[in-house]
Amino acid sequence: MRLIIVSGRSGSGKSTALDVLEDNDFYCIDNLPALLLPQLAERTLLSAELLHPLVAVSIDARNMPNQLAQFPALLQTVRERNIDCQILYLDADDKTLLKRFSETRRRHPLTNDTRSLAEAIEDENTVLEPIASLADVSIDTSELNLYQLRDTIKLQLLERPEPTTAFLVESFGFKRGIPIDADLVFDVRCLPNPYWKPDLRPLSGLDQAIKDYLSGQHDAEEMYQDIYTYLSKWLPRIAASNRAYVTIAIGCTGGRHRSVYLAQRLSEALSAELNNVQVRHRDLKLEGQ
Incomplete structure (x- = not known):
């Protein structure tokens, strides 16, 4: 079994990463509650339908902070099962993330009546630190367009280029x-x-x-x-x-x-x-x- 955990600050390109992995035969789950990670890995290992399962999950700031704080222990539980597990962490500079949210007009998961978008983007660093500190592959997407990001993920994570047209x-x-x-x-x-x-x-x-x-x-x-x-x-x-x-x-x-x-x-x-x-x-x- 191969498990890829996709994380990173909102607006950094996590949806694109999941799309790339799904196009390459990974079963993808967006916004998995962190506490369910060991159970997902265990059930996938027991699945008789998947001889060589490829699974990718997104775990990010939409989780409860107390669950994210437990991430290192949860990851250790998964790796003790001899599962090939990698963490892909995407990020961009604050200015780029602020611009992306302004252009899409989507709500940041950490904004509320008392926290501005700029504050939410900055606070997300702290919330995701337990995952970011354990990342196997980190990609700064500040200067990457959609196609460049797809190619970078393929080369760094899948070790193969985009299929020919x-x-x-x-x-x-x-x-x-x-x-x-x-x-x-x-x-x-x-x-x-x-x-x-x-x-x-x-x-x-x-x-x-x-x-x-x-x-x-x-x-x-x-x-x-x-x-x-x-x-x-x-x-x-x-x-x-x-x-x-x-x-x-x-x-x-x-x-x-x-x-x-x-x-x-x-x-x-x-x-x-x-x-x-x-x-x-x-x-x-x-x-x-």
Whole structure:
């Protein structure tokens, strides 16, 4: 069993940390009462459904102060069970935390009629000291944006970077509608249509005769170059923003000739530059496929 305890002052990024851990197969519990930590660990160890359980819990200032004061003893009880237990403590400077609360307009858990936000942020240091002093990994999030924080947690706690983005290049026909999951849509209906060539009509953009026809069309070549140049430049930057999936949809009228030709050609070219590029022809129905 591996147990990660996430703590830190309010507004430091604990919710983001739990999201990262949940995305990496951890069972996550937010705002666990500290006194329940040993019971949670014990029950998880006894669970027959989890052979190698991964559990993450958030314990922070929303707990009662007297429970937080007992945290060192509670942690010792857990570790005596030979559980791989780590504490991740997140924090930021007072000015940054004050700004974050002002922007979100959320209530700080320690504010009341007699304690201001600034006082609550300062007092939280004292309340969480029993956890902060035992932290295995401490991260100052003052200068980190959301994506940088996610990457930092992965590298320091999980020892692996963000998974690579999956790119899907998809052909489609406008007469059946634009794919609902499309992030980028390119309309290629202005190109010469092989459908009006009786000998090419039964074929698809995967057939050599269609490839030869469209590659000989100036507009088709210019369209390919423009789309490829755009995707080659911007897809790596989109991936850098921690997108898990990106769908590039190429559409013609029926989704059989022009869009298939361009989607196939673009996916092959992009595969030489990017990891995990796939191609799909949504409306192409060939015998045997």
